[in-house]
Amino acid sequence: MMETGSEPLLEVHELDAFYGPAQALFNVSFKLARGEAVALVGRNGAGKTTTLKAIMGLIERRSRMSRYAGTDIRTSPTHRIARLGLGYVPEERRIFTDLTVAENLEVGRLPARSHRPPWTTTRLYKIFPNLGEMAGRSAGSMSGGEQQMLSIARTLMGNPDAVLLDEPSEGLAPLIVEQMAQAIVAMKNDGIAVLLSEQNLDFAASIVDRALSIETGAITFDGPIADLMQTRRHT
Amino acid sequence: MARAICWSVWSSMSFSFVIAQILNGLASASSLFIVASGLTIVFGVTRIVNFAHGSLYMLGAYFAVTLMTPLLDVSRSFPMFVLGLICAALLTGVLGIALEVLLLRRVYKSPELLQLLITFGLVLVIQDLVIRIWGPLEILGPRAPGLRGAVSIAGVQVPSYDLFLIAMGPLVFGLIWLVLARTRFGILVRAATQDREMVAALGVNQSILFTGALFLGAALAGLGGALQIPRAAASPQMDIAVLTDAFVVTVIGGMGSVPGAALAALIIGQLNAFGIVVFPKSTLVLVFLLMAAVLIVRPYGLLGRAEPLSLRVVTPEGFTAIAPTSAPTWRWCGVLIAALTILPWAVDAYAQKIAIEILIFALAAFALAFLIGNGGLVSFGHAAYFGIGAYAAGLAVKKLGFGMETALLLAPLAGAGAAALFGVFIVRLSGIYLAMLTLAVAQIVYAVAVQWVELTGGDNGIVGVWPARWASSRITYYYLTLVLCSAGIFLLHRVLHAPFGYALRGARDSAVRADAIGLDVVKLRWLAFTLAGAATGLAGGLYAFSKGSIDPTLLAIPQSVDFLAMLLMGGIQHIAGALVGSTALHTLKVIALPLTDMWRMLLGVMIIAIVLLTPQGLVGGGLRLFRRSTRGGASA
Numbered sequence A: 001m002m003e004t005g006s007e008p009l010l011e012v013h014e015l016d017a018f019y020g021p022a023q024a025l026f027n028v029s030f031k032l033a034r035g036e037a038v039a040l041v042g043r044n045g046a047g048k049t050t051t052l053k054a055i056m057g058l059i060e061r062r063s064r065m066s067r068y069a070g071t072d073i074r075t076s077p078t079h080r081i082a083r084l085g086l087g088y089v090p091e092e093r094r095i096f097t098d099l100t101v102a103e104n105l106e107v108g109r110l111p112a113r114s115h116r117p118p119w120t121t122t123r124l125y126k127i128f129p130n131l132g133e134m135a136g137r138s139a140g141s142m143s144g145g146e147q148q149m150l151s152i153a154r155t156l157m158g159n160p161d162a163v164l165l166d167e168p169s170e171g172l173a174p175l176i177v178e179q180m181a182q183a184i185v186a187m188k189n190d191g192i193a194v195l196l197s198e199q200n201l202d203f204a205a206s207i208v209d210r211a212l213s214i215e216t217g218a219i220t221f222d223g224p225i226a227d228l229m230q231t232r233r234h235t
Numbered sequence B: 001m002a003r004a005i006c007w008s009v010w011s012s013m014s015f016s017f018v019i020a021q022i023l024n025g026l027a028s029a030s031s032l033f034i035v036a037s038g039l040t041i042v043f044g045v046t047r048i049v050n051f052a053h054g055s056l057y058m059l060g061a062y063f064a065v066t067l068m069t070p071l072l073d074v075s076r077s078f079p080m081f082v083l084g085l086i087c088a089a090l091l092t093g094v095l096g097i098a099l100e101v102l103l104l105r106r107v108y109k110s111p112e113l114l115q116l117l118i119t120f121g122l123v124l125v126i127q128d129l130v131i132r133i134w135g136p137l138e139i140l141g142p143r144a145p146g147l148r149g150a151v152s153i154a155g156v157q158v159p160s161y162d163l164f165l166i167a168m169g170p171l172v173f174g175l176i177w178l179v180l181a182r183t184r185f186g187i188l189v190r191a192a193t194q195d196r197e198m199v200a201a202l203g204v205n206q207s208i209l210f211t212g213a214l215f216l217g218a219a220l221a222g223l224g225g226a227l228q229i230p231r232a233a234a235s236p237q238m239d240i241a242v243l244t245d246a247f248v249v250t251v252i253g254g255m256g257s258v259p260g261a262a263l264a265a266l267i268i269g270q271l272n273a274f275g276i277v278v279f280p281k282s283t284l285v286l287v288f289l290l291m292a293a294v295l296i297v298r299p300y301g302l303l304g305r306a307e308p309l310s311l312r313v314v315t316p317e318g319f320t321a322i323a324p325t326s327a328p329t330w331r332w333c334g335v336l337i338a339a340l341t342i343l344p345w346a347v348d349a350y351a352q353k354i355a356i357e358i359l360i361f362a363l364a365a366f367a368l369a370f371l372i373g374n375g376g377l378v379s380f381g382h383a384a385y386f387g388i389g390a391y392a393a394g395l396a397v398k399k400l401g402f403g404m405e406t407a408l409l410l411a412p413l414a415g416a417g418a419a420a421l422f423g424v425f426i427v428r429l430s431g432i433y434l435a436m437l438t439l440a441v442a443q444i445v446y447a448v449a450v451q452w453v454e455l456t457g458g459d460n461g462i463v464g465v466w467p468a469r470w471a472s473s474r475i476t477y478y479y480l481t482l483v484l485c486s487a488g489i490f491l492l493h494r495v496l497h498a499p500f501g502y503a504l505r506g507a508r509d510s511a512v513r514a515d516a517i518g519l520d521v522v523k524l525r526w527l528a529f530t531l532a533g534a535a536t537g538l539a540g541g542l543y544a545f546s547k548g549s550i551d552p553t554l555l556a557i558p559q560s561v562d563f564l565a566m567l568l569m570g571g572i573q574h575i576a577g578a579l580v581g582s583t584a585l586h587t588l589k590v591i592a593l594p595l596t597d598m599w600r601m602l603l604g605v606m607i608i609a610i611v612l613l614t615p616q617g618l619v620g621g622g623l624r625l626f627r628r629s630t631r632g633g634a635s636a
Ligand SMILES: Nc1ncnc2c1ncn2[C@@H]1O[C@H](COP(=O)(O)OP(=O)(O)OP(=O)(O)O)[C@@H](O)[C@H]1O
Pocket: A019, A022, A024, A042, A043, A044, A045, A046, A047, A048, A049, A050, A051, A091, A199
């Protein structure tokens, strides 16, 4: 199918999401352009995770329009959305602890679909040297930071054009957070669009230019992250 | 004294005897492992305990006896025999694919109870199909060419085929390991066993994975069945027998764990081989003790892991919501009781007998509804307490010389006692593990009833259990039953709406939360289980006197499934649901049994259809339709 350059890669219009009978998202709308990095910021329980899960079809959701790479994904099953090239790195990392590091990467492998060179284990081990050293080890024996890296690397194996990253810096030591920021910037430089859910504004500002702010399940701000930091400082 | 017995046991175990038993145990461990590994792989990926796994095993055996004869006619050689095994396994695997695509695929998101019921419906259908196709009699398969003799090991004559079986276990384990560790499919299977949702989020189409897992699991079941034919004839009863064995192995090993299944099979194989020395009649008791011990120490089995905390529901929504019984409902109940009081005068003696049975089943089914709806305790072995009540009453009359009144007092006590004893192990578990343990316990009770011939009369059971003279007329016995059963139901219903009932539902909805607010969940569930056991035992006692005889089918799995089917038909959110269900099922059975020799198939198809079409049960579904048409006139 034809894709015009101006069409956003991911576009969500009036997205609602539900946990059983309880509604958790209200009219969430935003766009993400090809290669763009955007932060989704909000307090604990604001609805960041819910937004990402709803886009991936992991929870019950409803929207006026949801498109990824020109395809309607309103009712698509999760695996089909992932196969369109939308990667997801969950908050809890959800590493397969019974599998080795290399096997975790294998689960994430999907055929390349864009002009970019495909991700391979060799290439990933260059970015994440720790993983290369542990390739044959059980993923359950890794530290939190290493698991986070594995989770990102596993998603990259699917050669996504966009990645939903849920609080990758959460609970990690400052040094590791720094590495994480570098890895995400490297992804961005590779042309991958990033939607980064984050509580830490400073961390987000080191990676993205634009931010969405979410409060109790609704978007309250969409603009340059600098502006958002400005208003936060004033209040 | 005890020491003397021990000594005599050990001295009787000569060296060659020990060798023979070890090899014997290894051969049965191999067979157990091959069947159980298939069950555990399917569970790991789909999270469905496939009751039809035993049926696939049976089909594998029948395929093998059918295929082997022409194959061995071509050439009476060992490779031909192996070819026959492989063909039987592959054919069964293909059936597994059909099963996944046609049925299981529709219920992956359904509550566990419905998943279990639908696969059990399939068990019933396949049983009747097998009898249709191959006849009700056992079929002897050919012996394996080249493996007919015996080999002498350390002075013991060991059948060559046993050695072949012993080799097959590790061989199959190795092949499974190769598939799981060295292929992309295997890696995905292991990943999905741990976190299905994440696997989907990485772009894996689960349908293919599930279909593949069913093929592999079914093929293993079929291979297991095919391997048995040189040792045992293929028979239409082999499905349930092997199912219990496979359940025990997977529960002890840990559901979803192939190495766990191997370890458990080895232990049980040896336990069976040497248990014979201690309990010559029934090693099942030992196996049960082992299972109970393992589950207490490791609730998820030797090598299993806790279910990932997900939003798993055991019972369907609406199915469990027990509405507070409103004033109009009570008025209807009054009308119902009045109608039931007049009923015997309006019908003939045969119908009176049916009505008595329906009332009795209604009490037992209501007790089950009480467990499922309030405790979330899905018991697949409810018939155990029914049968124990019946046997207690029968034995009290025939062996102890008590009257009917005492016997009817002992029946609920026995039901409660058994439930209290088994409940200690059962109520600690939840979901699938609980369902499987209840079923395994019931199978053991069944085995004891069949095998302890001196006490229970074995398969023939106990005859001549007649009511006291004052209650010997059918009408009087009807009223006795009506009074006791409705009293039982109303008492249980009262408990539901007492603080105990609310606490129990709290515990069901969130064990964590109920713990946090200071309720002793395990104790609550144990009390509920015991109470339900008492009510069911009373029903069993009443049943014994109504029939005048008792036999082990009262304790068997089909009886347990009947109770579940009654609830499926009647729904459990309404106080009359159990009565509606028992009336519907029992009437249907009474009408259909003389007309068809395919009752099981009919029941199975009915269960499958209800699960797929109206999972709230007929009453629930009907009520919903009614409410929809009256635009919510009555409050829910
Ligand atoms: N499984 C669930 N069931 C019911 N409600 C939930 C569930 N998960 C989240 N919620 C509710 O949805 C709302 C949004 O939660 P969400 O996890 O999206 O927040 P978040 O912004 O990701 O927070 P955090 O920074 O803590 O990760 C919260 O009010 C939360 O209580």
